[in-house]
Amino acid sequence: MNIDELRDVAEKVREEAAKCSHCLRVCTAAGCQSSGAGAVVEGLKAAVGDNPQVQVKSVGCMGLCSGGPLVEVESREGGSKVMYQKVTPGDASEIVESLGGRPVERLVCPTDIPFFASQQKIVLENSGVIDPEEIDDYIAADGYQALVTSLTEMQPDDVLREVTRSGLRGRGGGGYPTGLKWSTVAKMPAEQKFVVCNADEGDPGAFMDRGVLESDPHRVLEGMAIAAYAVGASRGYIYIRAEYPLAIERLKTAIRQAGRRRLLGLNICETRFSFDVEIRLGAGAFVCGEETALMASVEGLRGQPRPRPPYPAQEGLWGYPTLINNVETFGNVPSIIRHGGEWFAGIGTENSKGTKIFALAGRIQHTGLIEVPMGIPLREIVHTIGGGIPEGRTFKAVQTGGPSGGCIPESHLDVSVDYDNLRQVGSIMGSGGMIVMDDTSSMVDVARYFMDFCASESCGKCVPCRVGTHEMHGLLDKIARGQGTAADLALLEELCEVVQATSLCGLGQTAPNPVLSTLRYFRHEYEQLLRPSDDEKPASGGQVVTEAKS
Amino acid sequence: MIVPATPPKVRVVTLKIDDKDLSAREDETILEVARQNRIAIPSLCFLEGLSIWGACRLCVVEMKGSSRLLSACSTRVTEGMEVQTNTERLRHYRRVILELLFAERNHVCSVCVSNGNCELQSLAQSCGLDHVRVPYRTSVYEVDPTHDLFRLDHNRCILCTRCVRVCDEIEGAHTWDVMGRGIGCRVVTDLKRPWGESASCTGCGKCVQVCPTGALVSQGTSAGEMRKDRRFLPYLSQMRGVR
Amino acid sequence: MTIKVTKPAPPSDDKRWKLVDVTMRRNGYYGHALIETLHSVQDAFGYLDDVAMQYVAQSLGLPLSRVYGVATFYHLFTLKPMGKHTCVVCTGTACYIKGAGQLLDAIYDRFGVRVGETTPDKQLSVMGARCLGACGLAPAAVLDGAWLANQRPEQLVKRIEEVINDEH
Numbered sequence A: 001m002n003i004d005e006l007r008d009v010a011e012k013v014r015e016e017a018a019k020c021s022h023c024l025r026v027c028t029a030a031g032c033q034s035s036g037a038g039a040v041v042e043g044l045k046a047a048v049g050d051n052p053q054v055q056v057k058s059v060g061c062m063g064l065c066s067g068g069p070l071v072e073v074e075s076r077e078g079g080s081k082v083m084y085q086k087v088t089p090g091d092a093s094e095i096v097e098s099l100g101g102r103p104v105e106r107l108v109c110p111t112d113i114p115f116f117a118s119q120q121k122i123v124l125e126n127s128g129v130i131d132p133e134e135i136d137d138y139i140a141a142d143g144y145q146a147l148v149t150s151l152t153e154m155q156p157d158d159v160l161r162e163v164t165r166s167g168l169r170g171r172g173g174g175g176y177p178t179g180l181k182w183s184t185v186a187k188m189p190a191e192q193k194f195v196v197c198n199a200d201e202g203d204p205g206a207f208m209d210r211g212v213l214e215s216d217p218h219r220v221l222e223g224m225a226i227a228a229y230a231v232g233a234s235r236g237y238i239y240i241r242a243e244y245p246l247a248i249e250r251l252k253t254a255i256r257q258a259g260r261r262r263l264l265g266l267n268i269c270e271t272r273f274s275f276d277v278e279i280r281l282g283a284g285a286f287v288c289g290e291e292t293a294l295m296a297s298v299e300g301l302r303g304q305p306r307p308r309p310p311y312p313a314q315e316g317l318w319g320y321p322t323l324i325n326n327v328e329t330f331g332n333v334p335s336i337i338r339h340g341g342e343w344f345a346g347i348g349t350e351n352s353k354g355t356k357i358f359a360l361a362g363r364i365q366h367t368g369l370i371e372v373p374m375g376i377p378l379r380e381i382v383h384t385i386g387g388g389i390p391e392g393r394t395f396k397a398v399q400t401g402g403p404s405g406g407c408i409p410e411s412h413l414d415v416s417v418d419y420d421n422l423r424q425v426g427s428i429m430g431s432g433g434m435i436v437m438d439d440t441s442s443m444v445d446v447a448r449y450f451m452d453f454c455a456s457e458s459c460g461k462c463v464p465c466r467v468g469t470h471e472m473h474g475l476l477d478k479i480a481r482g483q484g485t486a487a488d489l490a491l492l493e494e495l496c497e498v499v500q501a502t503s504l505c506g507l508g509q510t511a512p513n514p515v516l517s518t519l520r521y522f523r524h525e526y527e528q529l530l531r532p533s534d535d536e537k538p539a540s541g542g543q544v545v546t547e548a549k550s
Numbered sequence B: 001m002i003v004p005a006t007p008p009k010v011r012v013v014t015l016k017i018d019d020k021d022l023s024a025r026e027d028e029t030i031l032e033v034a035r036q037n038r039i040a041i042p043s044l045c046f047l048e049g050l051s052i053w054g055a056c057r058l059c060v061v062e063m064k065g066s067s068r069l070l071s072a073c074s075t076r077v078t079e080g081m082e083v084q085t086n087t088e089r090l091r092h093y094r095r096v097i098l099e100l101l102f103a104e105r106n107h108v109c110s111v112c113v114s115n116g117n118c119e120l121q122s123l124a125q126s127c128g129l130d131h132v133r134v135p136y137r138t139s140v141y142e143v144d145p146t147h148d149l150f151r152l153d154h155n156r157c158i159l160c161t162r163c164v165r166v167c168d169e170i171e172g173a174h175t176w177d178v179m180g181r182g183i184g185c186r187v188v189t190d191l192k193r194p195w196g197e198s199a200s201c202t203g204c205g206k207c208v209q210v211c212p213t214g215a216l217v218s219q220g221t222s223a224g225e226m227r228k229d230r231r232f233l234p235y236l237s238q239m240r241g242v243r
Numbered sequence C: 001m002t003i004k005v006t007k008p009a010p011p012s013d014d015k016r017w018k019l020v021d022v023t024m025r026r027n028g029y030y031g032h033a034l035i036e037t038l039h040s041v042q043d044a045f046g047y048l049d050d051v052a053m054q055y056v057a058q059s060l061g062l063p064l065s066r067v068y069g070v071a072t073f074y075h076l077f078t079l080k081p082m083g084k085h086t087c088v089v090c091t092g093t094a095c096y097i098k099g100a101g102q103l104l105d106a107i108y109d110r111f112g113v114r115v116g117e118t119t120p121d122k123q124l125s126v127m128g129a130r131c132l133g134a135c136g137l138a139p140a141a142v143l144d145g146a147w148l149a150n151q152r153p154e155q156l157v158k159r160i161e162e163v164i165n166d167e168h
Helices: A003-018 A031-036 A038-050 A089-098 A135-140 A147-154 A156-166 A176-188 A209-213 A216-233 A245-260 A289-297 A327-339 A341-345 A378-385 A418-424 A444-458 A462-478 A487-501 A507-508 A513-529 B030-036 B087-106 B118-125 B162-171 B205-212 B234-242 C016-026 C031-045 C048-061 C065-073 C093-097 C100-111 C153-167
Strands: A023-026 A054-059 A071-075 A079-083 A195-197 A235-240 A275-280 A320-326 A355-362 A367-373 A395-400 A406-409 A434-440 B013-017 B020-025 B060-063 B083-086 B149-151 B176-179 B186-189 B216-218 C086-092 C124-129 C141-143 C147-148
Touching: A003 A135, A003 C100, A023 A038, A023 C147, A031 A245, A031 C147, A038 A054, A038 A089, A038 A462, A135 A275, A147 A216, A147 A327, A156 A176, A156 A327, A156 A341, A176 A216, A176 A320, A195 A216, A209 A327, A209 A355, A216 A235, A216 A320, A216 A327, A235 A245, A235 A289, A245 A275, A275 A367, A275 C031, A320 A327, A320 A378, A320 A487, A320 C031, A327 A341, A355 B030, A355 B087, A355 C093, A367 A378, A378 A395, A378 A434, A378 C016, A395 A513, A406 A513, A418 C093, A434 C093, A444 A462, A444 A507, A444 A513, A444 C093, A462 A487, A462 A513, A462 B013, A462 B087, A487 A507, A487 A513, A487 B087, B013 B030, B020 B030, B020 B118, B060 B087, B060 B176, B083 B118, B087 B118, B162 B176, B162 B205, B162 C031, B176 C065, B176 C147, B186 C065, C016 C031, C016 C048, C031 C048, C048 C065, C086 C153, C093 C100, C100 C124, C100 C153, C141 C153
Parallel strands: A023 A054, A195 A235, A195 A320, A235 A275, A355 A434, B013 B083, C086 C124
Antiparallel strands: A023 A071, A071 A079, A355 A367, A395 A406, A395 A434, B013 B020, B060 B083, B149 B216, B176 B186, C086 C141, C141 C147
């Protein structure tokens, strides 16, 4: 397929669409599906009947999960759009009858609220617009143009230069410069190289990758193919959690369709470049989000990390140089190639370029997926876009970065969100989960929750993480139950330091973060729960609590 | 005539360990170089001849210019590297890691058959670990005595996986592996069947010899296991036969 | 040099082994297809037993202990048969904050089972998930593959009862 054929396909889809007067888009990502979007599609189709003027389309995530199922009505004349929320199959006929007239007031979801208005979409530009199970829809939205241009008009070095110039940093959490990673793999002399997409979104509270894969899977495939061309790889793996059945299905469909259109496989665009992608399923292990553990899992082993260096870029899958990037990172690549690195670098802050997708959840009015430019103040995300705290409660903290991150209190809410600022206030960017907590949440309880998570997700390989997380959880539990003493708190802090410094991989090294950040901002909550130690207590002859200590 | 030398494949680098100037081949690890030069770095999972595991974290060292600690067993030397192996901070970390190991399972030396021949015990002594502040887990693990020659006591296991690696890499049997995850990890033979029933075990005993603690031992070594065997006293039966 | 290894015959003439064979063949009987193969065994039979692990180990040329180690490392694999119905309760952060614990307590009060357990009559297995990625719908649960959003304890228990009683 060359650029002209691509344009022909796009033209055909657009002509087809122009024949209709109205297009009804129904979000069928997992969020809306669980609130009944499937039945809504059926209902709308039945109500439309065989009217060729109206098109009913299943599309990906529109973002506002709390309003699901969402339906968007676009009329071709004037291009006006109306969004409906909490639609039921019973509303279908009313919606269809209203076409061309006044919208159904009681269902209308205002789209001029900051939740929609403050967003800037790059990775999610097609989400909620195109049908994720139709490759032609993606092509009509300029899809695969970047890949074809790269292969036919650019050298691998040109692609590397463009990505480096964009300033894109890894969206999986670490924030490592993508251009540098790609160049390292490209420079390795090896007859075989691999490209791996990390879709093992294990952070509790994060669903950005799922949103992208369910709404626009071709974008990720295109990004991977461009990366493979730039670094000289011919095989790719997508490592995806088995907990995302819909995303897996849509990816499989996308790979099949791209293969049929010869945009994947042998000699893409009649060039010498070939690239095959295979899906590998995770099986419920958070630690497999770590690069070296992920590779072990792809090789069919226990997902245990190994010491780095050597880095995957030097010795990766089966010992060959391997490029591992996250879903969102690959999702940015087609746009960077299409619009140029300069354009991308113009968005965001000095050291963090572009946009970032966040998953808003917890005690907040609007939950769902948002994509905002880097550098936006945290307060704006929580109070303006997220709509603040419901039920008249007050804000207490926002947790970013999942179990590796930290809790940010009210006093630091004006921090502008980028990699370095978040680290300074004791949290991390992470993959983009944001859990908002109100005044009913106990911070000791939150720390205990995350430590429980880390202890049960520890792979068990290295001693500090295997035993340390377990012991820290025991101490936190004791403190949360009001049984802990000042000595327990001191020991907890000491263990935090040791586990952070000596653990083998990122999971152990960051496991103490939720404790450290809550201690930093909410120490009084810990101290309130402490009981006086046995020797401080006046001798009373009452019940003596003895702890077995040696 | 002098034939020009072919350039060497491996270069020699110079580095500093504990302020000592040393030279080493660039394919050697910090731990190897230190040991060649009589600089002691504690370690448990490392064993010469087996693959690098990097899990006990006792061999962590500080490197100038790196905020992260590096495990000496898995990090290769580089030109100009400056390494500290025995700072107060590292000694503290090592003591806490040993405390965690002692708290994880039962490591009471006085009732252990390896008392006096245990790497964990001697490390605790050399690191100055005199008491454990971390709460003991006090979980009881089983003992597998089903093998004719050897015995496995999970209570003493520190999951260094030396047995797993020697069985796979040297003996080629791969009878051992690790099951479970996190604190629930333990070594298993085959499909977690009793060791004595293992079809793949060759009975070579390498696992027993590489085990740093009293987890894998020869049969007949624990207290009360001394059995008197009258067959060694043939005169008794002769006397009885005569009578 | 290629060594021809004859593949072992399936443990029984149960048709479901065909599905497992297909997965292994598609992956060229390489050892690195272990996790994919275990997935297909679990999809077909619901759990992994010794017979299945032995067959997979022999077919892929892997040591038994390796297969056992992998099967017990990943939380999605189970070595015990599951109940007729499964209810997965998400215990991710958002669901935790919004009361996933109360859901689990309510299930325990009504059916007497906690996470990872199956009722004695083999009707219901309860599982926890470390995040289903539906945080916008917290607290969420999945009952026999169907998503349930914004659950309240009594509502979830009622749904489970309905599903179980539908059978009778």
